Amino acid sequence: MQPSARIASYTAEEMMTVEAARALRDGTVCFVGIGVPSVAANLARLVFAPSLVLIYESGAIGAKPHRPPLSIGDGELADTADAVVSVPEIFNYWLQAGRVDVGFLGAAQIDRFANLNTTVVGQYVKPEVRLPGAGGAPEIASGCKEVIVVVRQSQRTFVKELDFVTSVGFGRGPGDRERLGHTGAGPTMVITDLGVLRPDPETCELTMTSLHPGVDLEQAIAATGWRLSVAENVLRSLPPTEQELVALRAFRSPEDS
16 A cells, blocks of 8 residues: 655644554554544544544443544443443443553643643632543553653643642652552653653653654743753654545544545
8 A cells, every 4th residue: 555645734733633643553442531632542543543442431432433522421432332331340440450551641731740730720729720620530640551641732731830730640750650559651652732752761751752843842942841851863753644634634524524
């Protein structure tokens, strides 16, 4: 099969979503969050990984939605799932028993050790913004074999200190996950609209390892609320292919396809 042609025109969010989809391997079990993680996971299922098993917090196993679900309770998930089980079963039998390969999460804030905030912006008792909350994210971040985070990169999101720690990445550094009893490896990738970050194997601090087409390093540094660590050799993401963009746009707007 010949590789798909490239389309010159695409948005930063489309690049982020495509790169996130590329991170998922066929045949794995993926616990999916709503929003960009869900769109990316379904793009992977449609283009790269037909045997990817998508699990949603509401109990849908093997969901194959035809459009982005509005919430974990969207009937589209149950209607297209291989099975629907109770929420306790999803967490006790699947997640906590180590049966989930990848957790796919978003966040409102992230710090240099990949800890996530989805609870509040500002003081907890009198916040500037009340966010959707934890849901199953803390358990996903704790129990999945690995976690991939998808989030837009800006100083508003990439903060020096979280207003609230909802989900633990690497805590305050090496050894904290083990000390807190988290069984999974933690975040292995943070995919943004500017590039990809990975935790340093020694310090656990997020390090910029690749940039998307058209993004320069100074742009990524300026969008980060701490002194950004940068890999010695920063790679370049491949632009989206025509196949990827057509599938992504059709999934996001099925009525237009």
